[in-house]
Amino acid sequence: MNFQNQITFLKELQQNNTKEWMDAHRKWYKEVRDDFIGWLDEMNAELAAIDDDYYDTPGRKGINRINNNLMFHPNKPIYKDHFGAGLDKRPNTGDFYVEIGIERSMFAGGLWRPDSKRLRSIRDAIDYDGEEFQKILNKKSFKSLFGGLYEDVKLTNAPKGFSNDHPHIDLLRHKTFAVATEFSTKEVLGHDFEKKVIKAYKEMLPFRRYLNQAITV
Secondary structure (H helix, E strand, O other), rough: OOOOHHHHHHHHHOOOHHHHHHHHHHHHHHHHHHHHHHHHHHHHHHHOOOOOOOOOOOOHEEEEEOOOOOOOOOOOOOEOOOEEEEEEOOOOOOOEEEEEEEOOEEEEEEEEEOOOOHHHHHHHHHHHHHHHHHHHOOOOOHHHHHOOOOOOOOOOOOOOOOOOOOOOOOHHHHEEEEEEEEOOOOHHHOOOHHHHHHHHHHHHHHHHHHHHHHHHH
């Protein structure tokens, strides 16, 4: 995978973020996109080989659109500053997200502001065996790579149906259950980047399994 070509394209795109520029450089865009899809196919096979429950996600199925959704975010530029994709993308569950961009590249996973039904299911799971979830979050290697839960919107008080003295109240207040780790461009261009992808996937797997079981059982 020629990540340098991808990053150079993204830099040029951000300096000329117009449909006219994209139309004039459509061949370059397709070249970069197809290259990324091919790399995703390789990672899809690598990850499937280490996880029996892996959900086959070919690159063309996993890759996200490069266009921003201007209907909901009219002030954003037309095109994103990154290429993103979900792997192990089983419908209605939290996938393993890969993003390669200019300012940052990242791996992430979990559930970003799930709807009320799924949020309640996660909280019920934490109420039932939050010790197991906390053990996953506290694992030394997990904390070293991801830190902790992604800091997003949190309730100031206990959610409905739970008390403020609940042993896992700090977890129950969260409305997003996701983790992420960022990488520099130098790391993305390094010879061992694919190994870092696999390491992050493995480290995140128990976390994602806990959440996905909570919302599907």
